[in-house]
Each structure stands twice: as structure tokens, then as C-alpha cells.
Amino acid sequence: xxxxxxxxxxxxxxxxxxxxxxxxAGVPVSVTLIDKRNYNLFRPMLYQxxxxxxxxxxxxxxxxxxxxxxxxxxxxxxxxxxxDTVQRLVHLKEHVVPYDFLVLATxxxxxxxxxxxxxRTAPGLESLDDADLIRGKVLLAFERAEEIAALxxxxxxxxxxxxxxxxxGGGTVGVEMAxxxxxxxxxxxxxxxxxxxxxxxxxxxxxxAPRVLPxxxxxxxxxxxxxxxxxxxxxxxNTRVTDVDAGGIVANGExxxxxxxxxxxxxxxxxxGQWLGAPMDKSGKVIVSxxxxxxxxxxxxxxxxxxxxxxxxxxxxxxxxKEPMVMPGVAQPAxxxxxxxxxxxxxxxxxxxxxxxxxxxxxxxxAIVGRTYAVADLRFVRFAGFAAWIVWAVVHIYFLIGFAxxxxxxxxxxxxxxxxxxxxxxFPGQENAAQAP
Amino acid sequence: xxxxxxxxxxxxxxxxxxxxxxxxAGVPVSVTLIDKRNYNLFRPMLYQxxxxxxxxxxxxxxxxxxxxxxxxxxxxxxxxxxxDTVQRLVHLKEHVVPYDFLVLATxxxxxxxxxxxxxRTAPGLESLDDADLIRGKVLLAFERAEEIAALxxxxxxxxxxxxxxxxxGGGTVGVEMAxxxxxxxxxxxxxxxxxxxxxxxxxxxxxxAPRVLPxxxxxxxxxxxxxxxxxxxxxxxNTRVTDVDAGGIVANGExxxxxxxxxxxxxxxxxxGQWLGAPMDKSGKVIVSxxxxxxxxxxxxxxxxxxxxxxxxxxxxxxxxKEPMVMPGVAQPAxxxxxxxxxxxxxxxxxxxxxxxxxxxxxxxxAIVGRTYAVADLRFVRFAGFAAWIVWAVVHIYFLIGFAxxxxxxxxxxxxxxxxxxxxxxFPGQENAAQAP
Numbered sequence: 001x002x003x004x005x006x007x008x009x010x011x012x013x014x015x016x017x018x019x020x021x022x023x024x025a026g027v028p029v030s031v032t033l034i035d036k037r038n039y040n041l042f043r044p045m046l047y048q049x050x051x052x053x054x055x056x057x058x059x060x061x062x063x064x065x066x067x068x069x070x071x072x073x074x075x076x077x078x079x080x081x082x083x084d085t086v087q088r089l090v091h092l093k094e095h096v097v098p099y100d101f102l103v104l105a106t107x108x109x110x111x112x113x114x115x116x117x118x119x120r121t122a123p124g125l126e127s128l129d130d131a132d133l134i135r136g137k138v139l140l141a142f143e144r145a146e147e148i149a150a151l152x153x154x155x156x157x158x159x160x161x162x163x164x165x166x167x168x169g170g171g172t173v174g175v176e177m178a179x180x181x182x183x184x185x186x187x188x189x190x191x192x193x194x195x196x197x198x199x200x201x202x203x204x205x206x207x208x209a210p211r212v213l214p215x216x217x218x219x220x221x222x223x224x225x226x227x228x229x230x231x232x233x234x235x236x237x238n239t240r241v242t243d244v245d246a247g248g249i250v251a252n253g254e255x256x257x258x259x260x261x262x263x264x265x266x267x268x269x270x271x272x273g274q275w276l277g278a279p280m281d282k283s284g285k286v287i288v289s290x291x292x293x294x295x296x297x298x299x300x301x302x303x304x305x306x307x308x309x310x311x312x313x314x315x316x317x318x319x320x321x322k323e324p325m326v327m328p329g330v331a332q333p334a335x336x337x338x339x340x341x342x343x344x345x346x347x348x349x350x351x352x353x354x355x356x357x358x359x360x361x362x363x364x365x366x367a368i369v370g371r372t373y374a375v376a377d378l379r380f381v382r383f384a385g386f387a388a389w390i391v392w393a394v395v396h397i398y399f400l401i402g403f404a405x406x407x408x409x410x411x412x413x414x415x416x417x418x419x420x421x422x423x424x425x426x427f428p429g430q431e432n433a434a435q436a437p
Numbered sequence: 438x439x440x441x442x443x444x445x446x447x448x449x450x451x452x453x454x455x456x457x458x459x460x461x462a463g464v465p466v467s468v469t470l471i472d473k474r475n476y477n478l479f480r481p482m483l484y485q486x487x488x489x490x491x492x493x494x495x496x497x498x499x500x501x502x503x504x505x506x507x508x509x510x511x512x513x514x515x516x517x518x519x520x521d522t523v524q525r526l527v528h529l530k531e532h533v534v535p536y537d538f539l540v541l542a543t544x545x546x547x548x549x550x551x552x553x554x555x556x557r558t559a560p561g562l563e564s565l566d567d568a569d570l571i572r573g574k575v576l577l578a579f580e581r582a583e584e585i586a587a588l589x590x591x592x593x594x595x596x597x598x599x600x601x602x603x604x605x606g607g608g609t610v611g612v613e614m615a616x617x618x619x620x621x622x623x624x625x626x627x628x629x630x631x632x633x634x635x636x637x638x639x640x641x642x643x644x645x646a647p648r649v650l651p652x653x654x655x656x657x658x659x660x661x662x663x664x665x666x667x668x669x670x671x672x673x674x675n676t677r678v679t680d681v682d683a684g685g686i687v688a689n690g691e692x693x694x695x696x697x698x699x700x701x702x703x704x705x706x707x708x709x710g711q712w713l714g715a716p717m718d719k720s721g722k723v724i725v726s727x728x729x730x731x732x733x734x735x736x737x738x739x740x741x742x743x744x745x746x747x748x749x750x751x752x753x754x755x756x757x758x759k760e761p762m763v764m765p766g767v768a769q770p771a772x773x774x775x776x777x778x779x780x781x782x783x784x785x786x787x788x789x790x791x792x793x794x795x796x797x798x799x800x801x802x803x804a805i806v807g808r809t810y811a812v813a814d815l816r817f818v819r820f821a822g823f824a825a826w827i828v829w830a831v832v833h834i835y836f837l838i839g840f841a842x843x844x845x846x847x848x849x850x851x852x853x854x855x856x857x858x859x860x861x862x863x864f865p866g867q868e869n870a871a872q873a874p
Binding site: 032038055056058062064065068075076077139143146151152191192194195 | 475492493494495499501502505506511512513514515532533534576577580581583584587588589628629630631632
């Protein structure tokens with residue numbers, strides 16, 4: 001790495017940041033990728049770690065080893081505190097990194113709509129730590145219910161509370177979690193307890209919008225809801241959760257006792273927009289120019305969930321979509337934006353013409369609603385059921401980072417599919433968890 | 438489970454407790470297994486989780502599912518606080534469990550010789566949480582060294598401190614950790630960093646006894662030491678560590694700066710002996726009768742690391758050992774003692790003659806000293822090298838709980854062996870870790 005080469009700093013090692021870094025392979029720049037975690041996480045399958053089907057190691061790859069062969073990239077593990085756009089410096093905790101080009105790909109966090117104290121009680125599924133926490137919370141609820149049922153039979157209400165699982169938010173993550181919890185309690189755990197029946201667990205989904213999976217066409221959302229209900233999940237739409245505490249929630253003015261509340265209702269962008277003082281939309285995403293640069297800063301780019309991008313689109317089979325669309329908060333726009341920014345920087349460094357404005361290749365949306373049931377909206381065609389599940393499985397396996405992981409996940413799924421049992425149900429942090437009330 | 442059947446309470450779901458529970462299959466008793474963790478851990482391979490070769494899920498099985506088909510067993514997740522030997526009650530946090538027979542298999546913790554404040558700085562390898570913590574500590578040390586080397590080249594001393602790994606204790610765990618750290622830094626991590634050379638990492642083992650692997654014959658200990666040294670590990674025998682803090686250790690009056698200090702020097706029994714007020718040896722193990730019962734309490738048994746057992750022994754090929762021996766703190770005595778106690782309870786419940794006193798089938802000792810090097814003392818024969826490693830691998834795979842785990846571990850090892858890379862190097866708790874000084 002030569003000190004005289006332009007320095008590209010990428011903040012965030014998610015889909016967007018990693019795609020930008022890879023796109024700069026072979027370009028005469030020195031790239032510094034900064035993340036506060038040492039791994040790239042395959043978030044679409046994080047719910048499987050949270051419910052004990054996969055191990056954390058199987059859906060996360062260390063950034064350092066993913067990029068180890070790309071000689072013009074260095075990886076730093078640190079947290080970004082602020083950005084000095086005049087001196088062109090990224091301020092980390094104790095250090096400072098200068099840049100010539102800056103790519104912000106810092107992602108999102110869940111939106112608690114001003115109730116940040118709910119975060120402790122109702123965790124969202126953002127990182128491997130969250131997945132571990134949620135796995136522990138869910139399994140511990142069953143454990144406590146079993147103990148009370150075994151040793152203090154008078155407390156049936158507490159058992160009912162422990163076996164009630166509330167999902168706030170009926171988007172992709174809420175639906176995935178609900179269906180997996182349902183199948184976990186109906187199948188994997190069914191025969192492990194002596195005093196409770198895990199099949200009696202109540203799984204409740206609350207969605208403020210008129211339907212689950214609001215990003216999907218209504219016909220698929222209806223099918224998804226029906227499938228959820230066939231698994232025993234109760235779905236409440238047009239229902240806002242107005243209070244959350246350790247004992248349960250309040251929805252529609254009614255108190256629902258529940259020991260486990262999980263959050264996936266609405267997202268908020270990372271503070272990247274505040275670092276820059278740039279124009280933002282109402283969820284805090286930076287409103288970028290058609291070339292994904294931040295207005296007034298041709299050397300700074302925001303991508304993925306950090307950016308509010310409106311772009312023309314084509315569908316899977318190449319047909320142009322009528323209106324420019326707002327990029328949804330999924331993996332594909334982030335990956336394509338990262339690639340685009342890398343191409344733009346490459347051209348600028350080489351003194352070539354800038355590329356045409358970003359356009360989105362919209363491959364559609366997938367959501368899993370059961371062990372063998374999914375919904376697929378590929379734009380030119382939409383379908384639900386086992387066929388959609390096959391598409392889901394192939395796409396997700398394909399995008400998993402690293403050969404070994406892919407291989408292991410297929411095996412793990414195969415075994416779990418055949419045995420209808422989950423193999424992985426241990427969880428860390430039990431010493432502390434056991435001491436909680 | 439009938440309420441009129443004798444109630445057997447087993448405290449601890451390690452090798453001993455699980456073996457006792459399994460030995461009671463089909464016996465007309467109702468068994469309650471209590472553990473503060475929900476898993477049985479294959480501790481002999483825990484160091485592989487700590488160094489990132491395996492996932493936690495691969496060497497731990499949920500007690501509940503291991504025992505789900507044995508209808509006379511229930512599993513409770515809770516911590517034992519005390520025992521009332523008059524009323525025959527086990528006191529948990531909030532509940533009380535009555536027993537007719539009690540089996541204590543509560544294991545050990547590391548002995549910090551009165552310096553319990555060292556535990557925070559120099560963790561031992563006891564649970565999955567410890568393995569996660571140690572994995573994070575080790576990887577974070579490399580990360581910080583890289584960052585300083587990249588951004589603040591003046592601080593070479595801090596880099597050296599970060600790349601110094603101290604193992605206090607040269608027993609099996611210390612030797613395994615040292616050799617794995619050595620190979621991890623020389624092979625797996627070698628090409629992942631741009632500013633530091635992981636191969637420059639210093640790995641130091643301090644042992645108070647005159648040799649590493651004090652439980653092994655001198656000839657094997659010498660070979661093990663030589664192999665460790667060939668991997669670049671520095672071994673200090675006859676050396677006591679007299680101080681530990683966040684900056685390093687003091688040994689032989691000399692201060693060694695080191696960011697990572699791991700502890701495996703001496704063990705202390707769990708407080709089971711104190712619960713009973715029973716006679717204990719100096720490490721707190723309950724001194725039991727020849728039938729493993731606690732003196733004065735024919736209905737209470739202590740096994741595994743909870744008990745000080747002196748018993749006659751036969752070796753692997755059935756030859757009698759001359760003198761009765763003190764049971765070592767490894768898996769085999771715990772497993773055999775659990776089986777013995779189950780047989781004794783079975784006979785007593787059925788009104789049969791008590792069994793003959795416990796005797797130990799001593800299959801020998803194994804320790805791994807490198808990726809393909811181990812030492813084996815099978816009593817009737819002893820050898821070191823690749824052949825011993827094959828024996829180690831076969832034995833350890835065989836004893837792994839659960840088919841799927843075994844299968845995955847073989848695969849994981851195979852891949853890692855062929856690629857000389859570790860696949861799993863992510864670690865939880867980075868949000869907090871990154872904020873530490």
C-alpha cells in the first residue's frame with residue numbers, strides 16, 4: 001500500500017461496505033474498512049441463530065479473513081465517533097484516519113419511537129449478541145415455566161406469562177421469528193419437558209399496519225398470515241403496542257402478560273447523517289445525489305441503510321420499472337450501491353468519465369413463513385408455498401459468505417429437516433441470566 | 438413419574454451427573470437433575486472453542502434433549518444454594534427439592550490461591566462463556582495491535598504487550614491453549630493483518646512444578662515441552678506467577694507486560710463439601726467412603742471433582758495397579774463413579790446386596806500438544822507424536838455427545854486441517870469489549 005495513493009475509508013462492514021471494498025480490488029487506492037464488529041453478518045439468517053437452528057459462526061465471517069487476499073485493503077476494528085469533513089478525517093475512539101474518499105455504510109438500528117428504555121426489555125435482532133440474547137431469553141422462559149410447573153403448581157398464571165411470546169412488528173423479521181418460534185415449540189421442544197407442554201406456548205404478532213409483510217403485495221401478505229395462523233400464531237394488525245415492560249405489553253388498551261417481548265417495528269438510520277450535518281429523511285437516512293454522493297461533498301458517499309436513495313429500476317428479467325423507486329432496506333440495494341460507488345471511485349481515480357447515475361436491479365423480495373413455506377415477489381411473478389421456500393433456500397445459501405459456512409448450513413438444515421429437531425440449543429450468559437428475577 | 442417412588446436428586450450435569458442419570462434408566466425412581474447451565478459440556482475440547490476452531494454448539498448438548506427419552510428424569514435449570522441433610526431438601530434460589538438419594542457432581546473451579554481479583558484479568562476456561570470471553574480477548578489483542586501499528590507507529594511497546602500471551606499453569610489445559618495459540622498465530626492469522634505479523638506473537642507458559650504436564654510421566658512431559666518449543670512457545674518451569682494485573686504479570690520477580698493472561702493453575706472443588714459440613718481434602722473435595730457415599734450419610738454421594746476418592750484400579754488391558762490411587766480430575770473417574778452410584782441406588786431400591794466398593798478402570802491420559810501432535814500414557818504403553826494424536830482424535834470424537842455434533846466436528850476439523858485456516862473467528866460481546874480501555 002503506497003502512501004501516495006488516494007485513501008478510501010469505508011465505515012461499516014455490512015453488505016454495502018464489503019461490496020464497496022471488493023469492488024476496489026485492483027484499483028490503485030489504499031482502502032481502510034472500519035467496523036465496530038470483526039465480522040460480516042448474513043443478517044437474513046440471523047433469526048435462525050436466535051432460535052437455535054444455526055450457530056453464530058455459521059452465518060458470520062471475519063471481515064479480516066474475507067478480505068485477507070485483497071492486498072489494497074486493511075481492516076480496523078473500532079467505532080466511529082465523528083467526521084471532520086473539512087480536514088477529511090474520521091475520528092475513532094482514540095485515533096484519527098484521514099481519507100480522500102469516504103463511504104458510509106453504517107446501517108440501521110431498531111426504532112423504539114422515543115421509548116429507548118424498551119430496548120432492554122424488548123431486544124431487536126441486529127447483531128450476533130442480540131441473537132444470543134434472544135436465544136437465551138426464549139429458552140430461559142421455557143426453563144422457568146418448567147421449574148415453576150414442577151415445584152410450585154399453584155402459579156399457573158406465571159407459567160402462562162412465561163409461555164407467551166410477543167413480537168412487536170409484523171415485517172419480515174417479525175414473521176420469520178414468529179413462525180420459527182411456533183415450529184420450535186411445536187416440534188423441537190415438544191418432548192423435552194415433563195411438566196409443561198411447549199405446544200401450549202402462545203406466539204403473538206402485533207403490526208401497526210393493516211397487514212403483515214407491508215412491503216409485499218396484499219395477496220402474498222394474506223397467504224403469509226394464513227400460514228402463520230395455521231402454525232398457531234395469533235396475528236393482530238392495525239394494532240399499536242403502546243407500552244412495554246418486563247411483565248408484558250399493552251396493546252389496544254389491553255394488558256398482555258408476557259415474559260418475552262421481541263422488537264422489529266421500524267428502523268432508524270445510524271448517526272452518519274448527523275456526523276455530516278447532511279439533509280436526512282425522517283428515519284435519519286442521508287438524502288444522496290443520483291451518484292450516491294452526499295450533496296456538497298463529491299468525495300463522500302452514503303449507501304445501504306445509511307442512505308435515502310431514489311433510483312430508476314429494472315426487474316429480474318430486465319423490464320424497466322415505471323417510476324423511480326425508494327430503495328428498500330434489504331441486502332440487494334446495499335450490495336449494488338457498494339459496487340456502484342467502487343466503480344465511480346475507480347473511474348475518478350483513473351481520470352475517466354463518471355458513470356451514469358445509479359439504477360437498481362430489483363430482484364424482488366422473499367420472506368420465510370415456516371419450515372417449508374415462503375412468499376416470493378419476484379416482481380414479474382409472485383408465489384407462495386414450498387416452491388417459494390426452495391427459491392429462498394437456494395438464494396440464501398448462495399449468498400452466504402465463505403464456502404465452509406455454506407456447506408455447514410446445508411448440512412445443519414438437512415439434519416434438522418430430517419429429524420425435526422434443532423441440534424443447537426445451548427446459550428451463553430446463563431450464569432448472569434439465572435440470577436435475574 | 439410416581440410420587441411414591443424414591444426421589445433421586447442429582448446436582449450437576451457434567452460427565453459424572455449425566456452418567457449417574459443415565460445409569461438410572463429403567464430403575465423405579467424419579468430422578469431430578471439440577472444444573473445452573475442448560476448444557477452438558479465436552480470440556481476436553483473447550484479450548485478449541487476458545488481458540489476459534491469449533492463453535493460452542495458443537496461441543497455442548499442441551500441436557501434436556503440428551504435426556505428427553507429417559508422418562509424417569511426431569512431437568513431443572515437452577516442454582517443450588519444449600520442442602521438440608523436433616524429434612525433432606527436441596528435449596529435452590531426460590532424453590533426447594535426433596536430427595537431420598539442425593540448425588541453431588543458439582544465439579545470444580547480454578548484456584549486463584551486467595552487472589553480472586555485475578556479472576557477478572559486472567560480468566561480460566563470453565564464454561565462456554567469463558568471460551569467466548571477468551572476467544573474475544575485473544576482476537577481483540579491482535580485487532581488492537583493492528584490498529585496501533587497502523588495509526589500510531591510510535592507505540593511499539595504497546596504492540597509488543599498486546600502480542601504477548603501468558604498462560605499461567607502448564608497442565609493439560611495450559612499446554613493445549615499454548616500450542617493452539619501458537620498455531621493460530623503462525624498459520625490461521627498469518628496473512629490477515631497488514632501492519633503486524635501475528636507470527637511475532639509471544640506465547641509464554643509458566644508452571645510452578647518442575648515440568649509441564651505434571652500428571653504425565655517425565656519422558657512424555659519432556660517430549661511435550663520440546664514440541665511446544667518447536668512451535669515457538671516459551672516454557673518456564675519451577676516458576677510461580679506472583680502478581681497479575683491488566684498490564685501483565687510478575688514471575689521470578691520480573692514484570693512481563695502482557696495484555697492477555699489466561700489461568701489454568703490448580704483447581705478448587707465446588708462448595709458441596711461446605712453445604713454438607715463433610716470432611717474435605719485441602720482442595721475442598723469431599724472425602725468419601727469406598728462406596729462413594731458421604732460418611733454418616735449413606736443416602737448422599739459425591740462423585741467426579743466434588744469427591745476425593747481413593748480406589749483400587751486396573752489398567753486398560755485389565756492389569757491390577759499395585760496401590761489404590763487417588764482419582765485424577767478428568768472425565769473417566771467421574772463417568773465411572775456416576776455409573777457406580779446409579780448401580781448402587783438401583784440395588785438398594787430393589788433390596789439387593791450392595792455392590793462391591795468402587796474400583797477404577799484407568800484408561801490412561803492424553804494431552805494434545807499441537808495440530809497433529811499429542812502425548813498418550815495408556816499405562817501399559819506410552820508414546821508421543823502423530824500416533825498419539827490419532828488416538829486423541831478418535832477418543833474425543835467418540836465421546837462427543839450426540840451424533841450431529843460428532844459429525845460436524847469431524848468435518849470442521851477436516852476442513853481446517855486441509856486449509857490450515859480456522860473458519861470460526863467471530864466473537865460475541867464486541868460492543869462492550871470495544872469500549873474497554
